[in-house]
Amino acid sequence: MANNQASKSIVIDYDAIAKQESFKSLVKRKNAFLWSITVFFLAAYLLLPILTSYTTILHQKAFGEVTWVWIYAAGLFIMTWCLCHLYVAKANSFDKEAKAIIAEYENGGGRL
Amino acid sequence: MSPIAIFFFVAIVGLTLIITWWASKRTSSATDFYTAGGGLTGWQNGLAIAGDYLSAASFLGIAGAVALFGFDGFFFSIGYLVAYLVVLYIVAEPLRNLGKFTLADMITARFNNSKVRGTAALSTITIVLFYMIAQLVGAGALIQLLLGIDYWVAVLIVGVMMTTYVLFGGMTATSWVQIIKACLLMLGTVIISFLVLKEFGFSISTMFSEMTTATESGAAYLNPGLKYTNGLDTISMLIALVLGTAGLPHILMRFFTVKDAKTARSSVIWATWIVGIFYVLTIFLGFGAAAFVGKEDIIAANAAGNMAAPLLAEALGGDILFSFVCAVAFATILAVVAGLVLSGASALSHDIYGQIIKKGKITEKEQVFAARIGSITISIVSILLALGAQTLNVAFLVSLAFCIAGSANLPVIIYTIYWKRFNTAGAVTAMLTGLISALVLVAVSPNIWNPVEGKAIFVGEPLIMLTNPALISVPLGFLGGFIGTLLSKETDDAKYREVDVKANTGISVQDVSH
Numbered sequence: 001m002a003n004n005q006a007s008k009s010i011v012i013d014y015d016a017i018a019k020q021e022s023f024k025s026l027v028k029r030k031n032a033f034l035w036s037i038t039v040f041f042l043a044a045y046l047l048l049p050i051l052t053s054y055t056t057i058l059h060q061k062a063f064g065e066v067t068w069v070w071i072y073a074a075g076l077f078i079m080t081w082c083l084c085h086l087y088v089a090k091a092n093s094f095d096k097e098a099k100a101i102i103a104e105y106e107n108g109g110g111r112l
Numbered sequence: 113m114s115p116i117a118i119f120f121f122v123a124i125v126g127l128t129l130i131i132t133w134w135a136s137k138r139t140s141s142a143t144d145f146y147t148a149g150g151g152l153t154g155w156q157n158g159l160a161i162a163g164d165y166l167s168a169a170s171f172l173g174i175a176g177a178v179a180l181f182g183f184d185g186f187f188f189s190i191g192y193l194v195a196y197l198v199v200l201y202i203v204a205e206p207l208r209n210l211g212k213f214t215l216a217d218m219i220t221a222r223f224n225n226s227k228v229r230g231t232a233a234l235s236t237i238t239i240v241l242f243y244m245i246a247q248l249v250g251a252g253a254l255i256q257l258l259l260g261i262d263y264w265v266a267v268l269i270v271g272v273m274m275t276t277y278v279l280f281g282g283m284t285a286t287s288w289v290q291i292i293k294a295c296l297l298m299l300g301t302v303i304i305s306f307l308v309l310k311e312f313g314f315s316i317s318t319m320f321s322e323m324t325t326a327t328e329s330g331a332a333y334l335n336p337g338l339k340y341t342n343g344l345d346t347i348s349m350l351i352a353l354v355l356g357t358a359g360l361p362h363i364l365m366r367f368f369t370v371k372d373a374k375t376a377r378s379s380v381i382w383a384t385w386i387v388g389i390f391y392v393l394t395i396f397l398g399f400g401a402a403a404f405v406g407k408e409d410i411i412a413a414n415a416a417g418n419m420a421a422p423l424l425a426e427a428l429g430g431d432i433l434f435s436f437v438c439a440v441a442f443a444t445i446l447a448v449v450a451g452l453v454l455s456g457a458s459a460l461s462h463d464i465y466g467q468i469i470k471k472g473k474i475t476e477k478e479q480v481f482a483a484r485i486g487s488i489t490i491s492i493v494s495i496l497l498a499l500g501a502q503t504l505n506v507a508f509l510v511s512l513a514f515c516i517a518g519s520a521n522l523p524v525i526i527y528t529i530y531w532k533r534f535n536t537a538g539a540v541t542a543m544l545t546g547l548i549s550a551l552v553l554v555a556v557s558p559n560i561w562n563p564v565e566g567k568a569i570f571v572g573e574p575l576i577m578l579t580n581p582a583l584i585s586v587p588l589g590f591l592g593g594f595i596g597t598l599l600s601k602e603t604d605d606a607k608y609r610e611v612d613v614k615a616n617t618g619i620s621v622q623d624v625s626h
Contacts, residue, residue, distance in 0.1 A: 012619060014606075014609055014610035014613045014614075015606060015609055015610075017613045017617070017619070018609035018610075018612060018613055023613070023616070023617075026616065027612065027616055030616065031530070034201050034202065037201060038197070038198070038201050038202060041194065041197050042198075042354065045190070045191075045194045045350070045354060046347065046350065046351070048190070048350075049187070049343070049346045049347045049350050050343075050347065052336040052337070052346070053336075053340075053342075053343030053344075053346050053347065054343055058335075058336075059335045059336075063317070064317040064320055064321055065317070065320040065321040065323070065324050065331070065334060066316075066317065066320045066334075067334055067335055069183055069335060069336060070183070070320075070334070073183075073186065073190055076190055076193075076194055077190075077193060077388055077391075077392065079194075080193055080194055080196065080197055080384060080388060081384065081385065081388060083197055083201075084196070084197070084200060084380070084381055084384045084385075085381070087200055087201060087377070088377055088378070088381060091205070091373075091374075091377055095373075095374065098616065098617040098618065101617060102617060102619055
């Protein structure tokens with residue numbers, strides 16, 4: 001099995017796959033998704049120390065003695081878990097597309 | 113030491129040695145040694161990542177920081193957790209699709225150059241050694257405190273144990289030590305948290321309102337500002353936490369122990385949930401210690417607050433829980449240092465010896481032999497450094513490790529995967545700029561220089577006021593890679609297309625691993 005896979009990889013024509021419209025489209029959408037979410041969560045995360053260092057907005061009480069800074073922190077925890085699962089759902093659909101791209105390449109006579 | 117404590121310690125040592133013996137029979141190839149044959153399942157690897165990641169600094173350090181500084185201590189928990197999103201979104205899958213054993217493998221999937229590999233190995237070894245000294249010095253002090261034995265004996269015990277796991281059981285033993293430790297740590301933390309909540313009548317709002325009077329800080333305890341008063345420094349520290357994790361060699365290495373990107377993904381999900389729940393519970397550990405042990409007793413046991421969690425366990429659960437928590441802390445240290453030895457050894461034996469000196473012309477048997485020699489070398493060097501650093505305040509070494517990881521490793525990882533124009537010169541300058549700037553900036557920081565004698569290593573005015581220079585060094589790492597790339601004419605679009613296809617489709621993941 002291992003030898004079979006290794007010998008198969010020698011004949012993969014990466015340029016042919018890279019030129020497929022389906023591949024270009026996948027990479028474009030994937031990168032747009034990954035980077036927009038990354039910018040979002042990094043911004044949400046770095047906003048916390050900026051707010052706590054330069055303002056006292058989050059020092060006010062939300063309910064009981066619990067101040068908003070704890071609510072914000074809890075929000076970041078919930079965000080992390082949600083984005084984690086969003087990623088997996090997205091990645092599974094990207095996986096399916098990647099499989100289709102490889103199948104397209106193998107059927108399309110791209111093989112040497 | 114009580115008989116119960118001896119029982120727990122012996123049980124942990126015995127159990128881990130049995131695993132090592134079992135794993136040693138399954139470790140014959142280099143792939144077995146470095147990556148457990150790439151055969152871990154998602155939940156196993158997820159628990160192992162959590163076990164690798166939740167160091168004594170997390171368990172003892174954060175609990176102590178929350179106990180002493182309230183919300184400011186909790187910043188670490190938030191940073192360490194959100195860091196997993198960077199790992200998941202940017203690093204985990206391409207790394208799994210391109211690499212074999214090390215970070216350098218991934219970069220040289222694009223640039224086949226021994227300078228690139230050598231620089232990556234250098235940055236890995238630097239991070240591992242700094243991180244390891246911090247862990248070993250902390251471990252020595254802790255075990256000295258718990259068992260009442262000499263510092264140097266404590267360091268030697270931990271050193272011999274970690275070397276045994278790695279030497280005989282490789283990644284299989286190391287992973288299982290981490291898995292067991294993660295389970296024990298979660299069990300201990302949940303029990304203590306339950307007892308703390310019980311004291312507050314199972315009401316979070318009662319807990320918060322009682323915390324406003326439980327410490328001398330009053331209501332300020334529940335807000336930021338007790339410890340971190342310099343805004344830029346706080347931001348810089350949080351940048352190091354969130355970006356550094358994605359460049360830590362022992363975390364990166366854990367993605368080579370699974371068979372494909374899908375499993376890598378599921379292991380990060382497991383790790384994120386376990387680590388996230390653990391960090392939520394650090395609130396109960398910290399608040400509980402502040403309320404039921406008290407600041408004076410915490411500081412009396414250890415000035416940095418590291419004894420807060422064990423003392424809390426003793427206050428609420430008596431001798432049995434205290435002994436159990438101490439044994440868990442010991443297992444925690446063992447699991448983390450074993451992971452570090454392995455990642456240092458992979459850079460030394462696989463990258464420097466196997467790929468640069470022997471140019472990849474090395475038999476399977478020689479590879480395993482080299483890996484074992486590398487493990488012993490890393491172990492001995494770190495034990496010697498830890499013995500010499502006993503009186504040094506080493507807390508800054510961990511932040512330095514995170515800072516180098518974020519400044520030297522992360523830019524090169526991102527450029528390698530996402531930037532077509534990136535080239536060999538850029539890869540080398542990115543890593544060197546990040547590494548050197550982090551080292552230099554820490555060397556002129558308040559960690560090293562303080563006008564008051566005894567507060568830092570040298571007496572004098574620091575040149576910068578940032579205790580963690582990530583705010584400056586991370587952008588410098590990216591900038592270094594950018595300028596280095598543009599100064600060299602070298603481009604190889606075909607190679608980039610290959611890397612792009614491999615990273616995005618996982619098409620050749622079989623031939624890079626097994």
